[in-house]
Amino acid sequence: DADVTQTPRNRITKTGKRIMLECSQTKGHDRMYWYRQDPGLGLRLIYYSFDVKDINKGEISDGYSVSRQAQAKFSLSLESAIPNQTALYFCATSDFGQEVETQYFGPGTRLLVL
Amino acid sequence: GQNIDQPTEMTATEGAIVQINCTYQTSGFNGLFWYQQHAGEAPTFLSYNVLDGLEEKGRFSSFLSRSKGYSYLLLKELQMKDSASYLCAVTDSNYQLIWGAGTKLIIKP
Numbered sequence: 001d002a003d004v005t006q007t008p009r010n011r012i013t014k015t016g017k018r019i020m021l022e023c024s025q026t027k028g029h030d031r032m033y034w035y036r037q038d039p040g041l042g043l044r045l046i047y048y049s050f051d052v053k054d055i056n057k058g059e060i061s062d063g064y065s066v067s068r069q070a071q072a073k074f075s076l077s078l079e080s081a082i083p084n085q086t087a088l089y090f091c092a093t094s095d096f097g098q099e100v101e102t103q104y105f106g107p108g109t110r111l112l113v114l
Numbered sequence: 115g116q117n118i119d120q121p122t123e124m125t126a127t128e129g130a131i132v133q134i135n136c137t138y139q140t141s142g143f144n145g146l147f148w149y150q151q152h153a154g155e156a157p158t159f160l161s162y163n164v165l166d167g168l169e170e171k172g173r174f175s176s177f178l179s180r181s182k183g184y185s186y187l188l189l190k191e192l193q194m195k196d197s198a199s200y201l202c203a204v205t206d207s208n209y210q211l212i213w214g215a216g217t218k219l220i221i222k223p
Contacts, residue, residue, distance in 0.1 A: 042118070042201070042213035043157070090156060102147070103211065105156035 003027045004106035006091050012112045013081050021076045021109050023091030031094045032074040033103065034058075034066060036087040043090065049074055050096070081113045116140045118214035120202050125220045126192055134187045134200050134217045142207020148176050148187045149201040151216065157201055161187070189219075197221045 004025045013019050023032065034046040045058030047066040055066060063085065067075045078085055091106040118138045126132040138146070145164040149157040163169055163178035163185060175188040187200055199216040206212055 040122075040215060042215045043203075044213075045210070100145070100162045101205075101209075102159045102162070105158070107156050108154075 004091060004093055004104055006089075006106040006109050008109060009107065010110045012114065014114050015080075015082055017081050019078050019081055019111075021078075021089055021091075021111070023074045023076070023106055025072050025091075025093045025104075025106075027093055027095070027104060028071075029093035029095045029104070030071065031096055031101075032068065033092040033094075034064075034074065034076045035090045035092065036060070036085075037090060037108075038087050046076065078111075078113075081111075083113045086111060086113045116206060116212050118202055118204060118212055120200075120214045120217045122215070123218045123220065125222060126189075128192055128194060128221055128223050130192050131188065131190050132192060132219065134189070134202075134219065136185045136187070136202035136214060138183050138185070138202070138204045138212075138214075140204050140206045140212055143180060144205040144207065144209055146176075146178055146185050146205070147203045147211070148174075148185075149203065151199045151201055153198070160200075192221050194221050194223070 007022045030051050033048045035043040044060050049055050049068045052068050065077045089109045092103040094101045094103045120136050148160040150160050151157040161176040168177045173190045178185045199218045201216045202214040204212050
């Protein structure tokens with residue numbers, strides 16, 4: 001079973017709709033992240049959470065919100081989707097206690113906003 | 115601003131060696147990562163450098179020069195399955211991970 005899972009894997013929605021992307025992990029990691037990836041651009045950080053009570057904005061948080069429901073779950077919401085939010089979204093986790101804090105990624109959610 | 119530069123695309127031949135370069139300008143430095151990403155899939159960890167020098171892991175090696183803000187990933191004995199994008203990422207002074215846009219490596223028979 002995958003350690004980091006994302007649902008849905010693919011989603012098509014219309015402009016103005018609210019949608020939620022979900023991420024779950026069984027790695028027991030305290031830190032979780034949401035990124036988006038666009039062709040020709042690097043991964044860009046949307047939000048990150050170092051524990052259940054800690055939520056931080058990343059580089060491109062406008063138009064997004066998050067919820068850390070439990071150590072294992074971190075959800076990303078698009079309040080009112082717009083076409084330029086069409087992208088590949090990745091959730092990632094890391095363990096602060098490791099000597100090398102490697103990030104582990106979920107399989108991604110491909111989102112198309114019409 | 116913070117910046118990481120990598121070539122957009124490289125082509126190499128099966129069985130050969132290829133070197134993918136990465137230069138960075140970041141506010142502080144706390145380590146450099148290389149990840150591999152096959153098309154449509156998640157990035158996966160390849161290597162980590164925090165001190166100057168070469169780290170070797172099988173067919174893959176990664177080099178770091180902190181004074182030059184430079185790293186490279188060396189792939190030996192290329193296989194078709196090595197066709198992927200290779201992402202360079204630097205941890206800055208705030209321990210934030212800054213990502214390059216990635217280098218798409220095309221392997222030809």
